[in-house]
Amino acid sequence: MRIDVDYITQIITEVANEEIMPRFQKLERGDIMEKSPGDLVTTADIAAETKLIDRLSAYLPNSLVVGEEGVAKDERALAALDSDYPVWIIDPIDGTRNFANGESIFGCMVALAKRGELIASWIHDPARARTAVAEKGAGAELDGQKLHVQDITSIEEMTVTLGNRHRDFIEKRRDDDLGPIPNLAPRYGSVAHDYMSLAAGEFHCAQYRRLNPWDHAPGVLLHREAGGYDQMIASQAPYTPIVYEEDCLLLTPNADVWEEARQFLNPGSDSYHV
Incomplete structure (x- = not known):
């Protein structure tokens, strides 16, 4: 399966710019809710996940989606992980509590998997306008610069x-x-x-x-x-x-x-x- 990794990066960046950053540090009390005690969701999470689903599904017809907010509403959505179809795995805002508190440590996370195999992934940092990307067998990059773990022996x-x-x-x-x-x-x-x-x-x-x-x-x-x-x-x-x-x-x-x-x-x- 061939994926235009750069185009997906563009989709994620545009959604963050349209739905997440305009709400950053501007949330009203009614924009912050609890899915369960202590587990926050904001209007930005919901709007970003909805738009990501629309655009990623349009890019890859017949793909399925497992999104954090969708699963919160209906856990049966997790069944897509066991299917034979490609699955987009989405966390629209990872670090929602930070985001809700006006702190800049949060990210937008997306992965593409099929039959349990991870194919590609994206971690976008909207507040710093940077994106880390990985593709199976092709390495990992942060804004075009190769990423490497340190060689630690003990x-x-x-x-x-x-x-x-x-x-x-x-x-x-x-x-x-x-x-x-x-x-x-x-x-x-x-x-x-x-x-x-x-x-x-x-x-x-x-x-x-x-x-x-x-x-x-x-x-x-x-x-x-x-x-x-x-x-x-x-x-x-x-x-x-x-x-x-x-x-x-x-x-x-x-x-x-x-x-x-x-x-x-x-x-x-x-x-x-x-």
Whole structure:
């Protein structure tokens, strides 16, 4: 399947300019809602996803869509991931809470998959007008510049990004006789920015347990095509764009250091849940 990657980048950029940025720091109280307690959605999320669906579906007839806001309304939309048709996986605004608070750390994420295989992905940073793009077998780029993970060979060389509770768990081990502790990086509140930093080598390792496909499918392909390595902790299999109920995703710069990172971050367990 041939995809005009640049044209899709143009679609995503135009939708962000039309539906997201005009609302940035201008949301009224009625523009911010809760899908569930603590899970925000804004009028910008809804408008951007609607327009992305229209334009991406028109570009690739017979393709299906799994969008975050569509699934929030009807979880049966997730069944498209198991179909034989190409599937667009869309997160119109990753980091909605940041966006709603007027903070610029958010992104628009899109991936294209078929039969569980990631074909291409885009992470657009509207506030900085930049886009990271990956295509299977063709590498990863940020605005035309190649992205490469750093060649890290041991856990003590790593900067690791973790959720707050897992980060606290690791920090409490500093007083134990466990050898070197990796550097710990804060989370951005937007996995779109996490993945761009991972692919650029700005930090080196990440673990996630909340694995909605729209949050991770675009970034995993970006990381892979930048030379990175990913595997699920419990199943010991590469990530695929499905809904995981009982597993964690661990990303490292290479396969050699993955097991060392798994043992350090998840002592005595094949799947760390907090």
